[in-house]
Amino acid sequence: MRSPDDLRGAVEEYLGGLELSPELGRLDEVVRYALDGGGKRLRPVLCLATAEAAGADPDRALHAAAALELVHSFSLVHDDLPALDDDDERRGRPTVHVRFGEAQAILGGDALLNEAFALALRDPRPEVARELALATSGMIGGQYLDVNGGSRNRRELNRLKTGRLFEASVACGLWVAEMPAEMQAPWRAFGAGYGFLFQLVDDLVDGDGLATELGAEGLGRLAEQTHAETKAHLDAVDADTAVLGVLLDELAARAQKS
Amino acid sequence: MRSPDDLRGAVEEYLGGLELSPELGRLDEVVRYALDGGGKRLRPVLCLATAEAAGADPDRALHAAAALELVHSFSLVHDDLPALDDDDERRGRPTVHVRFGEAQAILGGDALLNEAFALALRDPRPEVARELALATSGMIGGQYLDVNGGSRNRRELNRLKTGRLFEASVACGLWVAEMPAEMQAPWRAFGAGYGFLFQLVDDLVDGDGLATELGAEGLGRLAEQTHAETKAHLDAVDADTAVLGVLLDELAARAQKS
Numbered sequence: 001m002r003s004p005d006d007l008r009g010a011v012e013e014y015l016g017g018l019e020l021s022p023e024l025g026r027l028d029e030v031v032r033y034a035l036d037g038g039g040k041r042l043r044p045v046l047c048l049a050t051a052e053a054a055g056a057d058p059d060r061a062l063h064a065a066a067a068l069e070l071v072h073s074f075s076l077v078h079d080d081l082p083a084l085d086d087d088d089e090r091r092g093r094p095t096v097h098v099r100f101g102e103a104q105a106i107l108g109g110d111a112l113l114n115e116a117f118a119l120a121l122r123d124p125r126p127e128v129a130r131e132l133a134l135a136t137s138g139m140i141g142g143q144y145l146d147v148n149g150g151s152r153n154r155r156e157l158n159r160l161k162t163g164r165l166f167e168a169s170v171a172c173g174l175w176v177a178e179m180p181a182e183m184q185a186p187w188r189a190f191g192a193g194y195g196f197l198f199q200l201v202d203d204l205v206d207g208d209g210l211a212t213e214l215g216a217e218g219l220g221r222l223a224e225q226t227h228a229e230t231k232a233h234l235d236a237v238d239a240d241t242a243v244l245g246v247l248l249d250e251l252a253a254r255a256q257k258s
Numbered sequence: 259m260r261s262p263d264d265l266r267g268a269v270e271e272y273l274g275g276l277e278l279s280p281e282l283g284r285l286d287e288v289v290r291y292a293l294d295g296g297g298k299r300l301r302p303v304l305c306l307a308t309a310e311a312a313g314a315d316p317d318r319a320l321h322a323a324a325a326l327e328l329v330h331s332f333s334l335v336h337d338d339l340p341a342l343d344d345d346d347e348r349r350g351r352p353t354v355h356v357r358f359g360e361a362q363a364i365l366g367g368d369a370l371l372n373e374a375f376a377l378a379l380r381d382p383r384p385e386v387a388r389e390l391a392l393a394t395s396g397m398i399g400g401q402y403l404d405v406n407g408g409s410r411n412r413r414e415l416n417r418l419k420t421g422r423l424f425e426a427s428v429a430c431g432l433w434v435a436e437m438p439a440e441m442q443a444p445w446r447a448f449g450a451g452y453g454f455l456f457q458l459v460d461d462l463v464d465g466d467g468l469a470t471e472l473g474a475e476g477l478g479r480l481a482e483q484t485h486a487e488t489k490a491h492l493d494a495v496d497a498d499t500a501v502l503g504v505l506l507d508e509l510a511a512r513a514q515k516s
Contacts, residue, residue, distance in 0.1 A: 137279035
């Protein structure tokens with residue numbers, strides 16, 4: 001089993017050598033700037049670790065893993081735009097529209113989404129790209145709810161905007177390992193739980209979202225409970241899921257540190 | 259062989275009954291507004307007619323055909339945005355961002371692109387979705403050139419921004435008919451020629467683009483020549499391409515009327 005750091009290294013190497021469509025021309029620079037933002041690559045690492053736990057060589061999941069990161073990056077670039085969240089900074093750097101202009105950020109986000117499909121379609125199993133399209137619908141629907149004051153139901157919003165892509169990260173690893181749909185349920189429940197915990201931790205660290213609704217203590221308890229439930233889904237799987245367990249614990253540890 | 263009007267009717271019926279991802283929620287309305295703009299459905303009709311000429315039941319190409327129309331629609335919604343072409347009207351109606359707001363137009367365009375892939379992936383042949391991704395890269399690259407004053411080479415810009423999706427419309431019909439890649443060249447040349455003629459006619463009707471560069475008369479001659487060359491590509495194909503010939507002649511006739 002390859003360690004989380006080893007898998008992260010494989011993702012960085014793949015993304016660093018990524019060949020984009022030449023017809024994108026100089027938009028290439030915008031796409032790479034968006035991808036090089038120093039993210040933790042949680043989604044692609046989750047995909048590779050799942051593929052390995054489900055019996056595949058994780059390198060076979062690299063196209064799918066990178067595609068997931070590109071979809072994530074697309075969503076950040078568009079969500080940061082002035083008409084949406086209007087954010088000037090992300091991880092200590094100017095956001096794409098601040099650095100390159102709004103037109104470039106719109107087109108760069110479009111290119112990221114499209115290249116994500118081009119990558120996912122390098123995988124011989126069309127289920128990978130189908131999974132990506134389903135998750136992306138959910139993400140866009142979630143962002144729409146967010147922009148239009150749909151925060152009355154913050155859990156549904158989080159499930160769509162954040163959770164769907166984490167679940168898809170696990171599912172894409174399963175498709176690469178050629179696991180039949182009818183055996184995927186506990187794995188997918190783990191992915192959904194991981195995504196929910198991610199959002200809880202994020203709210204806890206930032207002191208917004210559900211932290212406002214439940215208070216830091218209430219949110220901390222919910223995170224602990226979600227951690228335990230998600231671990232139980234993983235234990236229900238008949239496979240060596242040690243690395244996935246480490247990834248889940250790393251995430252939960254961020255909550256305790258905050 | 260089904261007539262162009264019959265094929266157009268099949269496209270309208272399919273689009274009218276299109277089931278979008280339920281997770282898009284009320285963004286559904288934005289997507290449908292963009293799709294209901296009264297376009298001529300040239301790309302999907304070209305796809306269906308090609309599929310039939312290449313030996314397939316054109317109904318089998320409906321997913322692919324609709325996917326092409328959604329990609330076209332995505333590009334219009336984003337290109338009309340204030341940061342890009344800043345257009346307030348399209349075909350006599352307010353553009354999407356004028357009608358629904360800028361955030362909705364950005365997210366609605368994203369949804370159209372993503373749903374296009376979801377549709378293309380309903381086809382069992384992943385080549386359809388791959389073709390779509392390739393063409394869309396070209397379109398986005400072309401729009402980038404356009405926004406960034408790349409009009410020094412207007413033919414290259416047109417080839418990317420307009421031509422690539424017409425060529426893909428033909429190619430998707432061929433993939434549905436399961437035509438091997440090595441037999442596709444003359445068909446693809448027809449598709450590229452059709453796309454080039456489309457842009458020439460558009461410039462002639464609007465009096466811009468190449469009309470400014472070549473004058474109406476020069477542009478008219480280029481359109482005639484392109485019409486003849488494109489027809490020759492079609493004649494090189496060993497199949498009943500009568501309906502494709504009619505579609506090409508209908509397009510050329512628009513130039514003569516202008």
